[in-house]
Amino acid sequence: MFPLFRCPKRGDVLVPNEMMKKKNIGKVDKVIDELSENFEDNRLSTKKTDLLSYSHDYWPISLHWMLEDKLPALPDAVVWPENKEEVKDVVRCCYKGKVPLYPYGGGSGVLGATVPEKGGIVIDLKRMRSLEVNDDDLLVEAEAGLNGYYLESRLNEEGYTMGNIPQSLYPSTVGGWVGTKATGQFSTKYGGIEEMLKGIEVIVPPGKRLNLKPHPRTSTGPDLRKLFVGAEGTMGVMTKGWFKIWPCPENRIKLSYTSKRLEDAVESVRNIMRTEAEPAVVRIYDEMETKRHFYDYEEIYGKIATVIIIEGDEKITKAEREIVEEEFIGEYKGKEPVDHWLKTRFSVKEASEFVPMGVVFDTIEVAVNWSNAGELYENVVEAIKPIKGVLFASAHASHFYPQGICFYFTFAGTPPRKKDAESFYQQVWSEAMKAVIDSGGTMSHHHGVGRQRKDWLGQELGGGLEILKKIKEKIDKRNIMNPGNLGL
Amino acid sequence: MPGKWDWLKEELSGFSMLTKLPTMTKFLKGKISGPEDIIKCSMCPNMCRHACPISIVDGKETTSPAGKSRIGMMIENDVLSLNEENLLPIHMCLSCGCCENWCPFDFSVSDILRPVKKRAVEKTIVYEEFGELFDDLKRNGTIYGEIEDQNNFAHEGDVLYLRGCEYRENNSQVIDKTMSVLKKVDADPFILPDEECCGIPAYNAGNIGLFEKLIENMVEKIRESGADKVVTSCPSCAYAYKKLYPEFDQNIEEVEISHIVEFLEEKKIKFNLKRDPYEFTFHEPCKLVNGLGKKDSMRDLLERTGLSVKTPRRHGEETFCCGSGGTTVPRLNKKLSSEIVQERLSELKRLSDEIITSCPTCKKTFENADEEVKVHDIAEIVDSLL
Numbered sequence: 006m007f008p009l010f011r012c013p014k015r016g017d018v019l020v021p022n023e024m025m026k027k028k029n030i031g032k033v034d035k036v037i038d039e040l041s042e043n044f045e046d047n048r049l050s051t052k053k054t055d056l057l058s059y060s061h062d063y064w065p066i067s068l069h070w071m072l073e074d075k076l077p078a079l080p081d082a083v084v085w086p087e088n089k090e091e092v093k094d095v096v097r098c099c100y101k102g103k104v105p106l107y108p109y110g111g112g113s114g115v116l117g118a119t120v121p122e123k124g125g126i127v128i129d130l131k132r133m134r135s136l137e138v139n140d141d142d143l144l145v146e147a148e149a150g151l152n153g154y155y156l157e158s159r160l161n162e163e164g165y166t167m168g169n170i171p172q173s174l175y176p177s178t179v180g181g182w183v184g185t186k187a188t189g190q191f192s193t194k195y196g197g198i199e200e201m202l203k204g205i206e207v208i209v210p211p212g213k214r215l216n217l218k219p220h221p222r223t224s225t226g227p228d229l230r231k232l233f234v235g236a237e238g239t240m241g242v243m244t245k246g247w248f249k250i251w252p253c254p255e256n257r258i259k260l261s262y263t264s265k266r267l268e269d270a271v272e273s274v275r276n277i278m279r280t281e282a283e284p285a286v287v288r289i290y291d292e293m294e295t296k297r298h299f300y301d302y303e304e305i306y307g308k309i310a311t312v313i314i315i316e317g318d319e320k321i322t323k324a325e326r327e328i329v330e331e332e333f334i335g336e337y338k339g340k341e342p343v344d345h346w347l348k349t350r351f352s353v354k355e356a357s358e359f360v361p362m363g364v365v366f367d368t369i370e371v372a373v374n375w376s377n378a379g380e381l382y383e384n385v386v387e388a389i390k391p392i393k394g395v396l397f398a399s400a401h402a403s404h405f406y407p408q409g410i411c412f413y414f415t416f417a418g419t420p421p422r423k424k425d426a427e428s429f430y431q432q433v434w435s436e437a438m439k440a441v442i443d444s445g446g447t448m449s450h451h452h453g454v455g456r457q458r459k460d461w462l463g464q465e466l467g468g469g470l471e472i473l474k475k476i477k478e479k480i481d482k483r484n485i486m487n488p489g490n491l492g493l
Numbered sequence: 494m495p496g497k498w499d500w501l502k503e504e505l506s507g508f509s510m511l512t513k514l515p516t517m518t519k520f521l522k523g524k525i526s527g528p529e530d531i532i533k534c535s536m537c538p539n540m541c542r543h544a545c546p547i548s549i550v551d552g553k554e555t556t557s558p559a560g561k562s563r564i565g566m567m568i569e570n571d572v573l574s575l576n577e578e579n580l581l582p583i584h585m586c587l588s589c590g591c592c593e594n595w596c597p598f599d600f601s602v603s604d605i606l607r608p609v610k611k612r613a614v615e616k617t618i619v620y621e622e623f624g625e626l627f628d629d630l631k632r633n634g635t636i637y638g639e640i641e642d643q644n645n646f647a648h649e650g651d652v653l654y655l656r657g658c659e660y661r662e663n664n665s666q667v668i669d670k671t672m673s674v675l676k677k678v679d680a681d682p683f684i685l686p687d688e689e690c691c692g693i694p695a696y697n698a699g700n701i702g703l704f705e706k707l708i709e710n711m712v713e714k715i716r717e718s719g720a721d722k723v724v725t726s727c728p729s730c731a732y733a734y735k736k737l738y739p740e741f742d743q744n745i746e747e748v749e750i751s752h753i754v755e756f757l758e759e760k761k762i763k764f765n766l767k768r769d770p771y772e773f774t775f776h777e778p779c780k781l782v783n784g785l786g787k788k789d790s791m792r793d794l795l796e797r798t799g800l801s802v803k804t805p806r807r808h809g810e811e812t813f814c815c816g817s818g819g820t821t822v823p824r825l826n827k828k829l830s831s832e833i834v835q836e837r838l839s840e841l842k843r844l845s846d847e848i849i850t851s852c853p854t855c856k857k858t859f860e861n862a863d864e865e866v867k868v869h870d871i872a873e874i875v876d877s878l879l
Binding site: 071113134153154155159296297306353357 | 494495496497499500501503504505532533534535536537538539540541542543544549551552553554555557560563564567570572573578579581582595597598806826828829
């Protein structure tokens, strides 16, 4: 995928690979010089420690590279702006110097979207983190670098929630949520980030500010805000967003079930989603996933299990509960499994446990309409399992819509002899993507595209990819914004 | 009840021995020896970033908790040289222990990286700012150089009150009030005129050899004092005496050691709320909450006083460092330290300008950062209510 290069030992002569260096030589130095006039030392860095820290995100294969002292790429500098004027300055300088620029949030993306593959400047927004709550309009104005947990806990303190609780809540940022078109664990009620985003401020090349203010709804041509949702830093640098918020729910109901067949659980939720009930959380686990996630719950271990959280106004939640109880085909298992899920839902420790042992481990989240749901699940699991070296492939369904479902597949394996971690990893991904597309699904539900999925984007969008490329070309003629990402 | 890894065993049972064996070998090898903590931490996407004051305020991947571990791992692997520039991110740690509260492995990044810091000192890679600190500690046994003891308190009694370097040097008022509180709860407090540093600044900066010497000094002094109870105003000192000294085989278990909050929470004190003119807020020191594990003790004690006290958003195990914790950050990056103080103060000031804390360093830090706030040691408040 990339011409990986090995960090030299002891020499400390870390240089980006020759290809990147040739492309940027001279220009980058000039841009760094220009930026250093406005940025203090501690907010513009070419130190090795900083360059190494921004050479990757949380792309699982890059963890293996890290342990082998290999790098996919290295930026030439990192800059930490504190306001939109400084962001404008960075975009202007990079555009003028034709130097690649990579926006960076919390670095918890899992598809390599921030890997600075062509060298250049990484712009980390995390020092831009103000927020303001507008009680009358139920909106929060948040700068792009604001930490997810910080935002949600500040809102909770004032009696609100945004309802966007991704597994990466603790490390991720608001800008990262918008950039990857993220969605959270409570999305079945509160929606994805694209539904929460009501207004956005972006700095686009060659350094212009675009301010699309929040309105309850607007009928003013194509929705430009959406151009930046899921753009993963390829169209500009988001500096601020306005998001809808909700009063904190007054009631929360926790329910769990086991079902004899996966189809029963899926059909139950499909029927619930056809009513006006909107449970905040619904998660259906297959047999393997209940073994992994509920190993200390004997009643659930190895079975098909569903956890449900209903929250909101007391009267409405009561009615929603009645609907769920009426529709669910399965055995009621109480609230304890839901409490267990709430307690463990942010755990990502398996990566720390498996990767150092040489186990290749990743997740693939996709979405599909109800009519193809069963087929897609079967096809993807069956496509991954026979690959030599795969230890397991399993899934849970984590987000639901009246039209369909998101399946979140997990696989792990050890590369067979004569195969390195990356070839094994790519083989699994390739088989899985093919199965998803053949089964009528969409290849990404909420992790985005990044550098890992870019090769399949054409199949997914058809002629749409060409249109996307033309839009990008018009906005960013010199292709400085995260070049290579999304295949743009 | 199934075990944590039973699912993996079950899955592997379907494979041929040829497939199974290498995987099981790797797995078992990993489970027995376990990947080093520094590697495990490096493989994490920073699931404690939100709790780390450095990471929130500095906003850099390099100084994020997992980012620091990755730098440490690269130094250990010789990808990066062990030098002052590369060590700098590792020292951007307040040792507040907040990361530990959110880590599934209970790691403290500060502890994980201690061997790297220690190796640097052993190889005489020492920042100038640390050199001065080490010299003061070596020469005078305190972080302030030679201290002239101005207090005229008893040198014998039943409770040894260890004031800590900061109050001893700069705040006789709190010392007076603490002695007064101790007397009012029927103790017979006394001080050590030649009290020395607990050693934690050396420990934080990686000078473990010096730390061990300071431990020996203080253990000897405490034993010689004959006290069976020690009370201190400084939660870092209490943490050192109670938690770190035993790790270095210097267990003074015959002596009961408490931070002033721990000491007072045990007492059945009847508070006399004479007047309630102010609305207070409070700031719990990291070492009390995370080091000594007293997650709610300070808040509970304040509640018992009957005072009007507002709870900040970040409290208990989510408390947020004052910016001066851990010795190294205020010495190597004053600007960052000051930004963290402002972050914490802005949160506290939204509730009240009257702040109660129970740590000499936090008190001094807030007072130096903002003239508008009035910062009280908890002993001053308690004394006024007895």
